[in-house]
Amino acid sequence: MNKTEARDVMAVYYNEIDPYAAQWLRNLTAAGHIAQGEVDERSITEVSADDLRGFTQCHFFAGIGGWSYALRLAGCDDARPVWTGSCPCQPFSAAGKGLAEKDSRHLWPEFRRLIAECAPPIVFGEQVAAKAGRKWLAFVRIDLEALGYAVGAADLCAASVGAPHTRQRLFWAATHAGSQRGSGLCYTSLACQSRPWGAFGEVDMRAVLDGPLNPHNSFPQPLIQPLAHGVSGRVGRLRGYGNAIVPQVAQAFIEAVMERRP
Numbered sequence: 656m657n658k659t660e661a662r663d664v665m666a667v668y669y670n671e672i673d674p675y676a677a678q679w680l681r682n683l684t685a686a687g688h689i690a691q692g693e694v695d696e697r698s699i700t701e702v703s704a705d706d707l708r709g710f711t712q713c714h715f716f717a718g719i720g721g722w723s724y725a726l727r728l729a730g731c732d733d734a735r736p737v738w739t740g741s742c743p744c745q746p747f748s749a750a751g752k753g754l755a756e757k758d759s760r761h762l763w764p765e766f767r768r769l770i771a772e773c774a775p776p777i778v779f780g781e782q783v784a785a786k787a788g789r790k791w792l793a794f795v796r797i798d799l800e801a802l803g804y805a806v807g808a809a810d811l812c813a814a815s816v817g818a819p820h821t822r823q824r825l826f827w828a829a830t831h832a833g834s835q836r837g838s839g840l841c842y843t844s845l846a847c848q849s850r851p852w853g854a855f856g857e858v859d860m861r862a863v864l865d866g867p868l869n870p871h872n873s874f875p876q877p878l879i880q881p882l883a884h885g886v887s888g889r890v891g892r893l894r895g896y897g898n899a900i901v902p903q904v905a906q907a908f909i910e911a912v913m914e915r916r917p
Contacts, residue, residue: 667692668710669717670699679719684714689723690733699765704772713775715740715766722779729913738775740766741900742791763791767798770829773800777830779909781900784810784823792825804829807915809908816903824900826908832873840888903916 667690671677677696683689690712695702695894699715711734714722722739731737742763770778780795794807806829813822815858 666710667712667723668707668714669694669720669723670697670702670713670715671717672696672698675872676718680717683720686834689720689727692723699769702765702769704769707769707773713738713773715769716742720863721900721902722905723837725900725902725909726734728902728906729909731909731913736776738770738773740778742766742780763771763795763798767795767802770799771802772833777828777912778804779905779912780827780829781905782825782827784825788825792827795827799829806831807912809911811904811908813901813904816901818901818903822828822901822904826902826905828908828912830912 669677669692670678671680671694674696676696680689682879684694692710692712692714694717695706712723712726714720714739717723717739718741722741723733726735726737726739727733743761778799782791792808796808799806806827808825810828811824811826871875
């Protein structure tokens with residue numbers, strides 16, 4: 656099977672530079688928990704539009720596949736054309752150095768480059784809800800509108816779907832005006848509510864990883880202790896969990912967007 660034929664079978668593209676998370680993605684796809692696809696470990700700076708030809712879905716800064724899983728939870732078929740990208744939050748996080756656009760991890764310009772060249776019909780993304788993150792989103796909105804996209808966003812937290820933590824994040828969506836009507840979304844906020852996680856169900860996506868990685872759970876679980884003594888690959892697991900979105904929050908956002916965009 657040549658590369659073009661392989662893409663006909665695996666029409667989903669994941670871009671993830673961290674080797675640990677990339678292997679995690681491969682195991683999740685092999686187990687059927689997220690869409691089957693090709694995992695590219697190169698930096699997004701090395702990816703060209705030609706590399707993406709033949710893929711119906713593209714997930715950048717893919718982490719451990721949260722967006723693919725959220726799309727499935729929202730009832731979106733794996734073959735539905737959509738891009739996602741949770742650009743690195745470190746330049747804009749309160750826990751970072753506060754360098755913002757001067758940080759080498761500010762990779763929105765590279766994501767924008769690929770969006771401009773490929774014009775996907777819809778793009779989903781996420782960023783920290785801090786003041787710097789809101790400023791970042793304002794510039795992202797300007798860039799996307801200049802490319803012919805209608806942009807909507809929401810300030811959501813994990814506790815709003817029953818998770819036992821806050822994890823406040825900005826979720827955004829951009830729909831191309833040339834392919835469908837605009838998203839119709841306005842900026843909104845969903846207040847955090849204290850509800851038992853069990854009322855919404857846990858994420859059940861356990862995939863066994865081979866070799867030294869071997870995390871026992873593939874997605875964050877409530878009250879998990881990733882630094883517990885004796886847990887294999889505990890630092891890698893913590894990094895993976897820390898960079899992951901909460902799929903159920905993304906699911907709610909995707910469903911809201913799809914209600915406005917047939």
